[in-house]
Amino acid sequence: MQPSIQHLVREFHVACDLDAPARPAPVSPELAAHRQELLHEEVQELAEAAASGDLEHIAHELADVVYIAYGTAVVHGIDLDAVIREIHRANMSKPGPDGRPARRSDGKVLKGDAYQPPDVAAVLRAQGWAPGGHG
Ligand SMILES: [Mg+2]
Numbered sequence: 001m002q003p004s005i006q007h008l009v010r011e012f013h014v015a016c017d018l019d020a021p022a023r024p025a026p027v028s029p030e031l032a033a034h035r036q037e038l039l040h041e042e043v044q045e046l047a048e049a050a051a052s053g054d055l056e057h058i059a060h061e062l063a064d065v066v067y068i069a070y071g072t073a074v075v076h077g078i079d080l081d082a083v084i085r086e087i088h089r090a091n092m093s094k095p096g097p098d099g100r101p102a103r104r105s106d107g108k109v110l111k112g113d114a115y116q117p118p119d120v121a122a123v124l125r126a127q128g129w130a131p132g133g134h135g
Contacts, residue, residue, distance in 0.1 A: 094111050
């Protein structure tokens with residue numbers, strides 16, 4: 001089995017001497033702002049790629065956005081794979097009992113009566129997060 005994306009991005013951070021704490025923890029305002037700038041740059045590049053319609057460019061910039069997002073998780077000590085699994089679990093509860101999702105006029109899938117929201121705090125606690133304690 002190939003290593004997870006989380007594993008790969010953490011490997012990059014360790015190789016480049018970037019922050020990669022072992023458990024969830026807050027970061028400095030400077031680092032938080034830096035991460036936002038990096039993500040913003042990649043989202044802008046993705047917008048340009050999307051407008052161009054060039055599939056290679058779109059794929060590259062999509063991957064850059066996701067890689068940076070994972071990197072931001074890494075600097076916060078968050079295992080994003082586990083958080084994404086929890087979001088997926090919640091999303092899969094969106095369809096109603098008939099198995100059919102309700103949709104907004106633009107096609108977005110809406111939350112049905114059976115919807116179970118994600119418990120991100122529980123996922124972070126399982127990773128060693130101590131809210132109110134050491135972060
Ligand atoms: Mg890029």
